[in-house]
Amino acid sequence: TSYHQDPGASALIYDLLVSLGKGHKAILDIPDLGTELVYEARAMVFICGRVLEHGVPFWGDGERVVIAHFMKDKIHE
Numbered sequence: 237t238s239y240h241q242d243p244g245a246s247a248l249i250y251d252l253l254v255s256l257g258k259g260h261k262a263i264l265d266i267p268d269l270g271t272e273l274v275y276e277a278r279a280m281v282f283i284c285g286r287v288l289e290h291g292v293p294f295w296g297d298g299e300r301v302v303i304a305h306f307m308k309d310k311i312h313e
Contacts, residue, residue, distance in 0.1 A: 259298025
């Protein structure tokens with residue numbers, strides 16, 4: 237996944253990212269925090285995707301699926 241922010245998401249509510257699949261060694265990179273997180277299968281991460289740039293520069297071999305759940309700002313307007 238290329239580095240990005242989620243402009244449609246709410247800045248007040250965390251986004252839920254769930255990493256699924258098998259046999260991969262994904263890394264979730266959050267440059268704004270200067271951190272890389274282990275993002276293998278069954279990992280769940282809450283971040284503010286509208287504010288923090290994030291991406292998955294590497295996942296190695298295997299199958300990888302991500303479920304991203306976020307709330308749109310329009311819901312609150």
